[in-house]
Amino acid sequence: MMMNLIKDCITFFQAGGVFMYPLAACSVLLIAAVIYRMFNMKKSLICPVVLTRAVEQYTRGAVGRTELERIAADSDSVEGRLVLDALNAPLEDEASLKEMIQVKAREEFVTLQAGLPLLDMIVMIAPMFGILGTASGLVQIFSVFGMDESHGMIAQGIAQALNTTIAGLAIATPAVIAHVYYSRKLERISASMEVLLTELVSFRCHHSQR
Template structure:
């Protein structure tokens, strides 16, 4: 009976020790600690995160600026063209910023030529403007692909080192568990960066599509203006 009680007390002591150790480890874990334990591959992931923030901020501001347009612009262009004042219409388009104004300026400068030539010149200008809006977007799509790969590579490298240490230092459940969760930090960070890059890429593409729709609407309206009789 005394032997049974002794074993029960030892088991209870062991459980308390494990519980206390777990509590201590939970209290000591911080975000900085986890990121530091991710290993050397956290460096390229950190660089990827900086590139993500920079490219998104730069493209968002550029696209937002391009989307700003005077709501009376096309009505003023209509007024000048139907009134026969082509130089004033061209000057108005030149003094207005934005892809729509630059495309309309190209169309005004081609007035007098066949409509299909005017349409083609405006279409070419529109494509160039869209290309400017899409500048560096491919970087975000690339980050969405390579960031998770860096994360998985960090985890695999950590597991290789972990099993190497087991082979040479012996098996320890505590060291194995700690090594696994710290090395999986790279996978988590890589997936987060990849997800944010994917969302940012699609969001900016949606904003570009809105600008493309504005350009197409302005192009159709401009061609309709050319069909109206002069005053």
């Protein structure tokens, strides 16, 4: 059964013509981008639960600053670096400190967005290659009308037109799903981290004024 499936895939690919090669490249890039995002979006690398809980306890006075700094440094995460910046920045003015943390957070999240532009590109170009293959197949179909023994050429043109369209949509659809999923996940993490860091900065500034 597996051998038949492989043969069907090879036949499908060969029938699609030359535009199946860039579509195959798009599929490889899609898989690579999704795998990269899976590893890059691990919660332990962005906002580990232990650190988030420690920040919440610190703002309630249940954890000391030294202990929070140790947990943040040990976490080796985006949130850990931002927490250390919020605790050790020389600024005492709350507005200035919040602005500085926002700038650093934007820099961190630009790095976290790596791979999303590639998914966006695949969403756009995969259907385009599919349409090009469709147009090429239609040209082949119309070019042999009226000729003797043209049935084989017409069948080949139809296969190329349909197969490239199917392949383009089959690649673009999971790319759209992955792009939307990871974008929304990053937005949720960004929003929750912004609230947490705002509370941390406010606590630090108010505590230092006492």
